[in-house]
Amino acid sequence: MxxxxxxxxxxxxxxxxxxxxxxxxxxxxxxxxxxxxxxxEIRSNTDPIATKESIIADIPFKGHTSWILICSIFIASVGLNANSTAVVIGAMLISPLMGPILGMGLSLAINDIDMLRRSLKNFTVMVVLSVLTAFLFFYLFPLRDESSELLARTAPDIRDVLIAFFGGLALVIARAKKGTIASVIFGVAIATALMPPLCTVGFGLAIGKPLYALGAMYLFTINTIFIGLATFLVVKYLRFPMVRYANSKRRRFIARIASLVGLAVMIPAGITFYDVLQESLFRKQAQEFLADTIEIYEFEGSGRYENDLTDLHFDKKYGSYIEVAILGTEEVPENIVNTWRNRKNSYTRLIDTELRVLQGGRDDSQQKFDYVNELYESKKAELLTKEERIRVLEEEVANLGRYASQSIPFKEITAEAKVNYEHVIGIGFSNRIQTDFNKTDTTALFEVKFKDGLSQNEGQAQMDKISDWLKVRLKDSTIQVRKVE
Known part of the structure; x- marks a missing residue:
């Protein structure tokens, strides 16, 4: 129980x-x-009227605002030229470029075509004035080094898209809060970096490198579009009151125009995001491919792979390629290069990518050696630090002797000497680097060994004849000849 x-x-x-x-x-x-x-939740603590008034107040561009913009352009240009991050940050803090961009995003969201017109006009004037001022500065200023701060603004990637979008979100949310958060506004001004790309556009035009200008303008366009897009989305989410028109037909017409403009902004924003994402993924896989193959290749002699000369080129229309340079006298065997190409095809985004391996170590390839040198000269400005440049140049100087040996037809010289000088039993060759502490020279040094029993006078006469013959034969008056026992 x-x-x-x-x-x-x-x-x-x-x-x-x-x-x-x-x-x-x-x-x-x-x-x-x-x-x-x-x-x-942010709607309950939002002040739509005060937010709209504050954004509208920052749209006009005249008087004090124009002078502030000019000063910030000069400060940013000097900072980029001097490679000073602190000075560039200071220029970003005082730049008034953000006002018209927020005005464009707000006007599209609340259907205010008049505000959109004013924002576009002031934005265009600001951009033109910024580029023109930066161009005049770099064109007239005698020091125009391609600093890392400048080069960093010529090749945007997916991170710049994310920074611009989330920076724009933070900025509009801060502006919409009752009691604006000033520190957020300053932080967004630094993070999104609108002023430095425009200065870099002026720099590229001033030194005659339009690709620099195009890359920097692309970065500025990314920042502008995604800050405006973030503004549009936040204002829509916060349900700011729409602009009303007395004429219902005009109201519908304006609403359609605003919607079309908003869609026109969002479409290139999406395309830009997709393109930058594709390039970023391509570069990521390319770096992984290089790390798994070329970077771990063990050279037996004096060859080396120089990562700073690698060119990762992404182009969906005409084809992408990976170009690497092998410096030194050693040549990577063709079967190894073919193995690298087969390994490349195992990466999904590199299947249609061409792998170009430039080598300067072939004895009969003076033309290719010259091409590698030209490649180095064209790329050395992209090295990010002076210390890196010095290291590469020191290694190149140390290898000059090896390269020079390739231009001496040593086998032919020894064969002719054996026929013409019966007392010679051996010849050696090397490059000699010497300095008088003012300049450093590399000269060709031949060492000659004679048969035993040759008198001193006969030996000296033979040395003089061989020296004269080599200078004429090789067309080099700096050649030195030394007798060895």
Whole structure:
């Protein structure tokens, strides 16, 4: 009987326990949902009227604002020229470029075509004035080094898109809050970096490198579009009141125009994001491919792979390629290069990419050696630090002797000497680097060994004849000849 009671009690309590667990779980989910809503909810603490007024106040470009812009352009240009990050940050803090961009995003979101017109006009004037001022500065200023701060603004990637979009979100949310958060505005001004790309556009035009200007303008366009897009989305989410027109037909017309303009902005934004994402993924796989193949290749002699001369070129229309340079006298075997090409095809984004391996170590390839040198000269400005440039140049000087040996037809010289000089039993050749502490020279040195029994006068006469012959034969008056025992 006690056993039956136990079973009865057990059957009665089990459903109650299950219901209690469900209730506790639902309560936990409800509390978590409530907590997250209170944590992330921003509509209740938004002041649409004050936000709109503050953004509209920053749109006009005249008087004080124009002079502030000119000063910030000069400061940014000097900072980029001097490779000073601190000075560039200071220029970004005082730049008024953000005002018209926010105005464009806000006007599209609230259907205000007049505000959009004013924002576009002031934005265009600001951009033209910024580029023109930067161009005049770099054109007239005598020091125009291609610093790392400048070069960093010529090749945007997916990170710049993300920075611009989330920076724009933070900025509009901060502007919409009752009691604007000034520190957020300053931080976004630094993160999105609108001024430095425009200065870099002027720099590229001033030194005659339009690709620099195009890359920097591309970065500025990315920042502008995604800050405007973030503004549009936040204002729509916060449900700012739409502009009303007395004429219903005009209201519908303006709404359609604003919608079309908003769509026209979002479409290139999406295309830009996709293109930059594709290039970023291509570069990531290319770096992985290089790390798994070429960078770990062990050279037996004086050859080396120089990462700073690698060119990763992404082009969907005309074809992408990876170009690497092998410096030194050693040549990578063709079967190894073919192995690298086969390995490349295992990366999904590199299948149609061409692998170009430039080598300067072939004895009969003076033309290719010259081409590698030209490649180095064209790429050395892209080295990010002076220390890196010095290291590469020192290695090149140390290898000059090896390269020079390739231009000496040593086998032919020794064969002719054996026929013409019967007392010679051996010839050696090397390059000699010497300096008088003012300049460093590399000269060709031949060492000649004679048969035993040759008198000193006869030996000296033979040395003079061989020296004259080598200078005429090789067309080099600096050649030195030395007798060895």
């Amino acid at each position: 006690s056993e039956n009671l136990f079973q009865e009690n057990n059957t009665n309590t089990t459903p109650d326990s299950g219901e209690e667990i469900k209730k506790d779980f639902k309560g936990l989910l409800g509390n978590a949902q409530k907590f997250l809503f209170e944590l992330l």
